[in-house]
Amino acid sequence: MADFAPVSPRSSPATQPTGSPILTAGGIVLAIGGLYFGRDIFVPFALAILLSFVLTPLVNFLGRWRLPRIAAVLIAVTLAFILITGVAFVVGRQLVQLANNLPSYQTTITQKIRSLQESAPGGGVLNNITRTIEDLGKDISGDERKPEEAQPRVGTGPKSPEPVTVRLEAPRPKPLEIIRSVVGPLLAPLATAGLVVIFVIFVLLEREDLRDRFIKLAGAGDLQKSTQAINDATARVSRYLLMQLVVNLTYGIPIGIALYFIGVPNAPLWGLLAAVLRFIPYLGPFLAALFPIALAVAVDPGWTMLFWVVGVFLVAELISNNVVEPWLYGASTGLSSLAIIIAAIFWTMLWGPVGLFLATPLTVCAVVIGRYVPQLEFLGVLLGSDPVLAPEEQLYQRLLAGNLEEAVEIAEDYVDKYSSHEFYDNVAIPALRLAENDRQRSTTDTNYRRLVADTAISVVREVEDHIREKASSAAERGEDRTAERPPCVLCVAGRTELDHAAAEMMAQVLEERSISAKVLPPIAVSQGALGQLGLEGIEVVCLSYLHPQPQVYARYIFRRLRRRAPHVKLIVCSWNLAHGTQQTEELNKQMAADAVFASLQGCIKQVDEWMCRPASGSGTRPVLPDVRQAQVAALHSLGLAAAKGQQFDEASKKIAQAFNVPIALVSLADDIHPAQPDAIDLSQENQAINQAPHEEPLGAYVIAANEVLVSEDVTGDPRFADDPRVLEKGIRFYAGVPLRTSAGHVVGSLCIVDTQPREFVDRDRQRLEQMANELMGQIESRATESATGLSDPVGPSAASGS
Structure with a gap:
C-alpha cells in the first residue's frame, strides 16, 4: 500500500511570463511622473473613486426601492454633500469661537511659563544665563564700534548729518483686489471639490461600464484574473473604509464627550478632529492630541486638566488598538505595518496632504495589482502582509542558517495550533525534502547538509520536550514507562543525515503514541x-x-532482513517519491516491502494498527510474564483475585453520576465490573458487554499499557474500531485510568463509557485519576483491615472526588 502526500503549491515554481526589468522599471517611473504632474486631475478622480466605494451601498439600497439610477445617485450624492457641509459648518463655528477666546488664554500661558522658570532647579538660573549672554554680546559690539568713533579720519571735515529714512507705502488696495486676495486661495479647493462631485456622479452612473472597460483594458484576454483583481480590490478597500470609519467614530465620539466633561473648550471640535485625523496612519492620533493638550495648558492655571487630557487619549488609543480594531477588522487590508508608513510618506510627497488620506486605499489597490500582474509581483512581496515563504521554506531557511531558536519557535507554534505529526508531515519533512532536492542539484555541500540535519534533530528534541511539558503528570509517567520498555519499532535512516532526521521525527511521533x-x-x-x-x-x-x-536501496536491505526475521513488518517511508509513481502494488514488489508511504500520517496509522490490533483481534498489548505474575500476586494480597462486581457497585455508581455518564467500569486484571447510575437500567447491557465469552475487557488496554487512555470518539480510534462491543452497543466515548497499588503494580482500571462523543479536558482526566487513587486507597485499607480481623466493604467514599 502507498500513501502520497499532496504537493504544496509553493514547492514547484509556477511558470510566469518573463518581462524585461528595464521596461517594468521605466513604466513605473513614467507612472509616478504622470501621477505627480497630473495631480490636479488624478487627486479629484482618486477621491471620487474612494467616495464611490462609500456611496455604492446607498445607491444599491435606493435602487432596490425601484428608484431610477439617476435619482438614486443624485440623492446619495446630495446626502453626502449635506453631511460634509454640516460637518464643515460645525468645524468652522468651533474655530471661530476658539479664535475669539484665544486672547483670554494669553495671561494663563504667560503665568504658567513664568512659574516653570521660577520652579526650575537653581531658581531663575536660565534667565540669569540668558541675560549675561545678551550683555556680553552688547559689550563686544560696543568695543568694535568705539575705536572707529574715537579716531577721526584725516582730512575730513565736520561730521555729515545722518541720512533720512524713506518708507515706501503701497497704495490702498482696491475692492476688487481685496476680493481676489481673499477668494483666490479658496478657488483651488473649491475647484477640486467641484471636480470630485462631478466625478462621483459619473462614476456612480457609469460604474458597470467603467468596470467593463477596465477589465478589457487590463485583462489582456484573461477575464478571470481581471475580475478577481477588481473584486479583491473592491472588497479590501470597502472593508477598510467601513471599518476605519466605525473605528474612528468609536474613537472620536468618546474623546469629544470626555473632553467636554473635563472642561476643554470646543470639545466637539477636538472629538471630530480626532475621528478625522485618525485616517492618517500612525501620526493621526498624535496630531489629534496636540491641540487639546495645548489648550489644556492654556486654560487651566494648574496641571490637572493636562493630565486628564493625556490620560483620555492614552486610554482611547489602547482600547481602540487592542479591542475595537481586532474585533471589527477580522481580516486585515493585506498591508504590513512598514508598508503603511512607507505608503504614507510616498503619497504625501506625491500629492500633499490629500495623499496622506489616500495612502492606505491606494496602496491596497497596488498590492492587489501585484497579486495578479506578474511584472508587478514585487509590490505584493514588498508591501503585503502575507508570508512570502511557505512554512516549510521558512523552516528550511532557519535550518540552513543553523538558527535553532527561530526554528524551534516555528515548530512549537505549529504544534500548539495543530499537532506534532501534522508539523512533521506538512512542514518539517517538506523542509528536509527541499534540502535533499538541493543536494541532488549539488547546490549545497556536505557541511550544509549536515548542519540542516543536526539542527532538524535538535528541533525534534525540543518539540518532544515541549509536548512533554504540556502533558499532565500522569501522561509524563506513562511516557517514562514507555521509554523503559524495549523498542518494538526500528526507524532506520536509509542513506544520508537528512534521512536520519526524518527517522527521528517518525520515532518521536511513535513515542508520543506510546x-x-x-x-x-x-x-x-x-x-x-x-x-x-x-x-x-x-x-x-x-x-x-x-x-x-x-x-534499489530498499530492496537490498529488506531482502536481507526478511531472510533473518520473516515475521517483521517492513515499511518504506519515501518522503520524496518521484512524481508520476502511482502503482502501489508494483512499488511494494520493487522494494520487497509490506507497505510504502509518502506521508507520516499514513505510516503512523499503519504502525499503530499493527501494534495495537494483533491477529487475534483482542486489541490489547501482550503483558510480559513477569508483569503478569506481579499483577496476580498483588490481586491475591488485596483479596481481589476472585472479586465480584457487587463489591464495586456503589463506588462505580457514584463515579458514573459524577461524570454524568451511563456506565462506569472497574476492571481488574482478571475480570470487569460494571455499574451505572440509579436512573438508568443498563444491567443487561453491562452483562452483555462485559461477560461475553472469549473477549478481553474494555480496560485491558489501559491495564496492559499502564497509561491513561482517552478516546473522545472511539469510532475513529484504531484501538476500538474493530471491537464488536463498540460496534454493536453504540459506544462512542471511552476514558480509562489504571488502578495502581502503593507499590506501583497495575491491578485494574477505572473507566467511564458514554454512548455519545464528548470532550474530555485535562481537568476531567485529573479528576478521574484522583477517583482511581482514592478507590485504590479504599481497597488497600480494606485489605489491611481484613488482615487484622476487620472487614468493611468498599464504600461510596471512593468517589469523594465528585
Missing part, C-alpha cells in the same frame, strides 16, 4: 553492518528515504 521506537543511523544498514542489526523484539522496521528513487 509505541516504543529506536532510531538507527544510515551506517546501521550498510553492507558490513546489516548482518549485525539486532532484531530481537522488533515487530516493525521503517526505512526512511528522501531520495526520489529508493527502490
